[in-house]
Amino acid sequence: MDESNATCGKRLASIGLENNEVNRQAYRQLLCTTPGLGQYISGAILFEETLYQSTTDGKRFVDCLEEEDIVPGIKVDKGLVPLPGSNNESWCQGLDGLAQRSAEYYKQGARFAKWRTVISIPNGPSELAIQEAAWGLARYAGISQDNGLVPIVEPEVLLDGDHGIDRTLEVAEKVWNEVFYFLAKNNVIYEGILLKPSMVTPGAECKDKKPSEVIAEYTLRLLKRRVPPSVPGIMFLSGGQSEVEATLNLNAMNQNPNPWHVSFSYARALQNSVLKTWQGRPENVQEAKLALLARAKANSLAQLGKYSADGESDEAKKGMFVKGYVY
Numbered sequence: 001m002d003e004s005n006a007t008c009g010k011r012l013a014s015i016g017l018e019n020n021e022v023n024r025q026a027y028r029q030l031l032c033t034t035p036g037l038g039q040y041i042s043g044a045i046l047f048e049e050t051l052y053q054s055t056t057d058g059k060r061f062v063d064c065l066e067e068e069d070i071v072p073g074i075k076v077d078k079g080l081v082p083l084p085g086s087n088n089e090s091w092c093q094g095l096d097g098l099a100q101r102s103a104e105y106y107k108q109g110a111r112f113a114k115w116r117t118v119i120s121i122p123n124g125p126s127e128l129a130i131q132e133a134a135w136g137l138a139r140y141a142g143i144s145q146d147n148g149l150v151p152i153v154e155p156e157v158l159l160d161g162d163h164g165i166d167r168t169l170e171v172a173e174k175v176w177n178e179v180f181y182f183l184a185k186n187n188v189i190y191e192g193i194l195l196k197p198s199m200v201t202p203g204a205e206c207k208d209k210k211p212s213e214v215i216a217e218y219t220l221r222l223l224k225r226r227v228p229p230s231v232p233g234i235m236f237l238s239g240g241q242s243e244v245e246a247t248l249n250l251n252a253m254n255q256n257p258n259p260w261h262v263s264f265s266y267a268r269a270l271q272n273s274v275l276k277t278w279q280g281r282p283e284n285v286q287e288a289k290l291a292l293l294a295r296a297k298a299n300s301l302a303q304l305g306k307y308s309a310d311g312e313s314d315e316a317k318k319g320m321f322v323k324g325y326v327y
């Protein structure tokens with residue numbers, strides 16, 4: 001639930017709400033005060049505004065989460081900007097002043113951090129963009145650990161493009177190669193990081209769609225080739241997949257043993273039916289909380305390999321990919 005204000009605005013616009021602090025607070029309040037959520041969710045990434053925000057009754061969101069045994073985290077990157085000298089690619093800002101900000105976030109209750117950068121397959125990816133993404137993630141990870149925060153390392157390989165699944169695997173291998181190279185150079189402790197990768201899927205516009213079993217097989221192949229077993233957890237992003245697709249893919253990955261805890265850190269694939277149920281109306285809040293619990297439970301089962309899609313709604317099966325989506 002760490003959407004930057006611009007991204008949160010897109011989510012609110014999808015249900016006809018204005019992007020202002022009151023509406024963002026109302027939405028985050030719905031999420032943070034869902035009783036029982038802690039049975040299925042162990043951490044929540046917050047945007048800076050939310051870390052310092054309270055409910056309308058004056059209770060800090062951080063305290064609401066802690067009561068549910070949900071560990072609060074903080075998105076620390078400052079977003080994407082064009083990367084000069086590249087093929088219309090981007091780089092992620094936020095290293096300046098990061099040590100001081102991280103120390104402040106820790107005081108406010110954050111115990112982990114997130115930095116999201118992106119790699120575009122149709123635009124290259126150029127060596128420069130991959131190196132820049134990897135270096136930024138590694139520098140951020142070192143600074144986070146130095147300030148007591150567990151860094152989530154997120155180089156998102158975007159879904160955009162008509163390439164097949166083999167091309168995604170090839171690019172993802174390159175990206176994780178560089179990421180671990182620079183993590184090592186920065187003396188980052190592997191036992192104290194979490195990864196947030198994209199699943200290895202065909203591009204969104206590729207005609208050759210693949211079933212969950214194949215996506216799971218490719219994604220695990222990537223992880224086994226590139227991720228040391230000392231890394232404790234892999235929390236996937238959903239990247240525009242439908243809620244059901246993201247859950248089925250995670251479930252398929254957990255059908256067989258692997259050295260990590262393979263789980264989820266979804267935004268859209270947890271929140272879509274919640275938003276659609278809520279519609280910004282106070283009378284829908286209870287039902288929206290139930291929708292959140294249902295998605296959280298489904299993914300909690302999937303990280304044990306025990307999920308079945310029987311009875312899922314049509315809304316949950318709708319894809320959320322938007323071509324050229326810029327956060």
Ligand SMILES: O=P(O)(O)OC[C@H]1O[C@](O)(COP(=O)(O)O)[C@@H](O)[C@@H]1O
Pocket residue numbers: 001002003004007045075079116154237238239240265266267268269327
């Ligand atoms: O905060 P940003 O940079 O706008 O990122 C957008 C979203 O990307 C994520 O990292 C992954 O989201 P999805 O699961 O929707 O792909 C979220 O945590 C975040 O809200």
